Amino acid sequence: MTQTMVESRPGTATAQAPAGEGQARSREAVLRVFRGDASGGSEVEYRVPVAPGMVVLDAIHWIQAHRAPDLAVRWNCKAAKCGSCSAEVNGKPSLMCKTRLDHFAQDRTISVRPMKTFPIIKDLVTDVSWNYEVNKRIPPFKPRPGADWRWQQSDVDRVQEFRKCIECFLCQDVCHVLRTHELKHQFAGPRFFVRIAGLEMHPMDGEDRSGFLKDHAGIGLCNITKCCTEVCPESITITDNAIIPLKERVVDWFYDPLRMVWRKLTGR
Template structure:
């Protein structure tokens, strides 16, 4: 027999809403998504939430649990103190659709602005080669599950609403994965400098702290991209060397 927990869940849509209280039984091993499903099953069949895999891999069940961006399916109920009121709200950085569901379409629009992988010409012997450390470096960025928790927590989007001027950490990760790919021949530095607004990031690392895939967003993606942008646009010697050696050298 489980214990009862006190949940406070956001109920509403684009026209407004409020936090509502629910008391539900919790069984051993449950995660936040389980108790939300139990509320749906027993008390509020019209409660909306988005989920698919329940395994931390689809990135759908993002929400704010006690004010922190989390995957509901990976947040265990036994991490809360007994008697604690647990708040569950939708992501605050994106427009609300209903209850815990937000409209994350803006992210897919940003994604389309980033040119995809462009393979370099083959070597004279017909091969394409990359070293293991180069594979490892870009592999980290491929782990992204597009949960958009990093986008949610980033103050440039969340507090300053710079959606038109800043791509956000998720898309700095995507850009880094392409720019650091040794076999890629596209050049996206102008894009992230001008349209992507990488200069807005002041390296607070909040995005890294919430990433469920432990991608070191700031250290491994954003800072190296910032260095490349700085080399190109603010370092005259590096600009000259690049001109002489070719655009991605």
């Protein structure tokens, strides 16, 4: 069984076993994977042969191929670029494709559960459609009229950080406003503050999203505990670089006394 995991490159026959591989080959990992659907479920234990460098998603695939062909999991790129394989590994929101088995103590059972913030569909797959609904409501990119489409790299370094987001929704999963207080109807969540920051700080954008941020996205509900930043697999500094500057924009626009007078006078 281990053979499938450590098989050498077909065709390139000279692959040699590096030192230490033999030892790793005999190892087994014990995974407790949530199995169930909306009606309930429980963790099921699987023993999986471990190959060097193996990640949790490899183990899940092994279980599918050898033990439970109907084990539901989302995945695509297996390279931390698509953000599909989000789950909670030992309680931590993680991408399964970049969570290495050898980062856990050998004798420790690894628990793999679906994201808690979203309704379960089956096993490790949750219904994340709410995120797509939020996204639809965000005022889109609107180029400033007559803009000169030239800018320096330094003008976009900041905004390119936000555009690294792979929409894994781990930040949404960990955010206590959504996870504990279940305020999905009032709060857009960190992912969409990152998206809005990317639009607001785009050098050519002419839209104003302050009203949307305050009244529809509920940015005031975030009390900057930075949990989202901690779980971001793209290392986007969500709280400091996206949410706080957006909060400042909203405060400036709606609560600055001079602005309030200006808005009264101009009717904006």
